[in-house]
Structures are given as C-alpha cells and as structure tokens.
Amino acid sequence: xxxxxxxxxxxxxxxxxxxxxxxxxxxxxxxxxxxxxxxxxxxxxxxxxxxxxxxxxxxxxxxxxxxxxxxxxxxxxxxxxxxxxxxxxxxxxxxxxxxxxxxxxxxxxxxxx
Amino acid sequence: xxxxxxxxxxxxxxxxxxxxxxxxxxxxxxxxxxxxxxxxxxxxxxxxxxxxxxxxxxxxxxxxxxxxxxxxxxxxxxxxxxxxxxxxxxxxxxxxxxxxxxxxxxxxxxxxxx
Numbered sequence: 358x359x360x361x362x363x364x365x366x367x368x369x370x371x372x373x374x375x376x377x378x379x380x381x382x383x384x385x386x387x388x389x390x391x392x393x394x395x396x397x398x399x400x401x402x403x404x405x406x407x408x409x410x411x412x413x414x415x416x417x418x419x420x421x422x423x424x425x426x427x428x429x430x431x432x433x434x435x436x437x438x439x440x441x442x443x444x445x446x447x448x449x450x451x452x453x454x455x456x457x458x459x460x461x462x463x464x465x466x467x468x469x470x
Numbered sequence: 471x472x473x474x475x476x477x478x479x480x481x482x483x484x485x486x487x488x489x490x491x492x493x494x495x496x497x498x499x500x501x502x503x504x505x506x507x508x509x510x511x512x513x514x515x516x517x518x519x520x521x522x523x524x525x526x527x528x529x530x531x532x533x534x535x536x537x538x539x540x541x542x543x544x545x546x547x548x549x550x551x552x553x554x555x556x557x558x559x560x561x562x563x564x565x566x567x568x569x570x571x572x573x574x575x576x577x578x579x580x581x582x583x584x
Binding site for chain 1: 503505511512513514515518526561563572573574575576577578
C-alpha cells in the first residue's frame, strides 16, 4: 500500500518570495512521483514528475522538486512565486506503470502582493 | 495538444436518480481512470480500466458504480442511484501506451446531488 503526506495544508507567501511544499510518501515498491496543480475551478495539471534518473526534476512554471529516497520525500520548490501561482498543489505517487495515483491531501498556496 | 474531455461540466441530480458522466480520453492511451474529489478533501481513486476491464477499484467503487468504454472512444462512469454523499468533482484521467508516463486529467464534472 502507498500513502502520501503533505505536511502543510496552507502556505501563505509573499510575491517574489521562495516557497517549498513538503511531500513525504511511503511505499513498499519503487515509486513514480508527481506534483499536480489545481487552479481555482479547474482540473489537475501536471507540474513535474520523477520516474528515474536525476533526483532533481524541473517542471513547468519554474517549479522543481527533489527526490530523496532515504528520506522518502519529494519536496516542491520555486525560488520566486507570482500571484498566478495561487492554487492547490497535490503530490501523488504510483507504483508500477499504469497503476493508480495516490494523492496527498493538498497544499493550498496563497500568494500575497 | 491532446486533452481529456469531460461532459457535462456540472450536473445536478435528485437523490436516487441515475447519472452518467462522460469522458473522452486521449486517443492512443490505454489506461483509464476515474477519481473523485469531495469539496475540500483530497483526490481519491475510484477505478482503473485497462484492456476493456476493470483492473483495480477502491472500496468507494461499490455496486452502485459501473464503468464502460462502449465505443472505443468514450469512457463513462455510471452511478445507479445517487446519494447526497456522491456530490463531488469527478475527474477522468488517461495514461499513455507505454504506461511509464503521467496521467492526463480532464477538467472534471461537478456532480451535485440534491
């Protein structure tokens, strides 16, 4: 069984400040890790993914995440946020290819001017 | 860019009625999923579908739920007798032929049971 914990339910941050969203997972098998973003009243859009290879993954909109196997973490970072980054961010894990995604509870990011 | 399309975007139904939520996955994808998100809660897996059969389902996906891929393009979720607690956003997703790729999500159908 897999599970995902997002440690922060809400993160307020000022525009142009950095942000880090924490994600920890548990799994008995190798995992694929994902971050999705959900803008208000919209669906889920993939930000980035880790399948294998380099542990530092770069995604869209200036986001990056680092896979840390020993700490079972996949934290998401952005060095300078914009107002438009206000959204909910979901970390997700899947096992073998084609398997379901297990989502964390989400982190709501509110970017203040 | 190919996308997953869901219809309708919003459906209101009376308790006890049947609803069918429709999805058109990306055309060369082979894995299909339904997820739901109750307002303010996490996204939950309902069911996965591969090779014309259910490959996995969650405990939420009871006998009131069914899925079908009737014509090779549409992928539907049917709820036979809706309950108030079925009110949620329902997301369809599909995943590519190699399997080693991300799931692409539709915009969702907001189901409101009154």
